[in-house]
Each structure stands twice: as structure tokens, then as C-alpha cells.
Amino acid sequence: MRQRGVRESVGSIVLGFELIVLFLGTLVAWGLHAAPAGIVIGGGAGLIVLAIVAILTLRYRIGTWIGFAVQILAVVAGVWVHMMFIVGALFLAIWIYAMYSAERAERIRANQPANGTENPQ
Template identity: 75%
Template sequence: MRNRSVRESVGSIVLGFELIVLFLGGLVAWGLHVAPSAVVITGGVVLIALAIVAILTLRYRVGARIGFAVQVLAILAGIWVHMMFIVGALFLAIWIYAMYSADKVERQKHNETENPQ
């Protein structure tokens, strides 16, 4: 079993929690009939699938970019379910902080292995 990077660990936690929120947001959109059922279900499934792809590709830089796209799309879902503007913005802030912090920890670990005291 390979060691996961801090970016993978933290990113998968954020996206994992967001998967629950996206599912529940899709249920709210469906229950409020904000759009035809097929559109709501398709949009929800695509967004959830994109989050899963981001989790699976977090070992590469593209995974973080896909994760960022999920955050932006979650905010845009606020067009139909207005609370998603707030929820999406909160997850975007968490995502940015998590990715920044993970990179910082990775750099520190890298520097410590190169220059042991």
C-alpha cells in the first residue's frame, strides 16, 4: 500500500464531506422542483461524479484542479438552490485553505528530508 500525500488525505476528506452536501442539495433541488427532474438528477449525478473523479486523481495536480471546479460548480448551483451560494462558498474557502496547508506541509516535509538537522 502506498503512502498518501497530505494533499490526497486532506482533499479526500473535504470532498468526501462535500459529496454528502451535494447529494442533499440535489434532493432539495428535486424536492423544490427548481428544474425538470431529469435536469436536476443529471446535474447532481455529474457533480457528484466529478467530485469522485477529483478524489481519485488527487495524487496528481489535475485532481486539485478538478476539485476546484467542483467548488465553483457547487457555488453556481446556488442559481437553483440559493443556500448553495453560501454552502459552496464555505466549501471553496475550506478547499483553498486545505490545499494551501497541504502544500505547505509537503514543502516542510521535503525540506526536512533534504536538510536533516
């Protein structure tokens, strides 16, 4: 079985939690009649599908960029549901921090010896 990288693991956690928020945000937009029902449900479903595609492609660099697109579109959803400006901005900040930290952790992991004797005493 393939070992997942740090970026893939952390990114899938962030996007997994965001899937719940996107689903609930879609329900809120639908309940508030923020736009016609077809547009709200279609837009929410499209954003959820995009997040799932990002999770499935996180092993490649394009997955990170698709994840960034999900974050930006979540912020843009604030046009219809104003609270999404805040929620989207929070998830964007979490995403940026997670991707930065994962990249740093992968660099550190790549520079350590494979045999586990990095700190002999």
C-alpha cells in the first residue's frame, strides 16, 4: 500500500471538514432563498464535487491548486450568504497554514536519514 505524504494527509483533513461546512452552507443559502433553488443547489454541489476532486488529487501538485480554488470559491460564496466570508476566510487561512506546514515537514522528512540514526549518542 502506498504511503501518503504529509500534504495529502493534512489537505484531506482540511477539505474533509470543509465538505461538511459547504454542505451546511448550501442548506443555509437554500433556506434563505439567497438565489433560485437550482442555482444554490447546483453551485453548492459543484463546490462539493470540486472539493472531492481536490482530495482525490492531493498527491499531485494540481490537487493543492484545486484546493486553493475551493477556498477562494468558499469566500466568494459570501456574496450570497454573508457568513461565508468569515467561514471561507478561516478555511483559507487554515489551508494556507496547512500547506505551508506540510511542505516544511516533507522537506525535513526528505533530509533525514532513512535508517533512523539521525541522532546518535
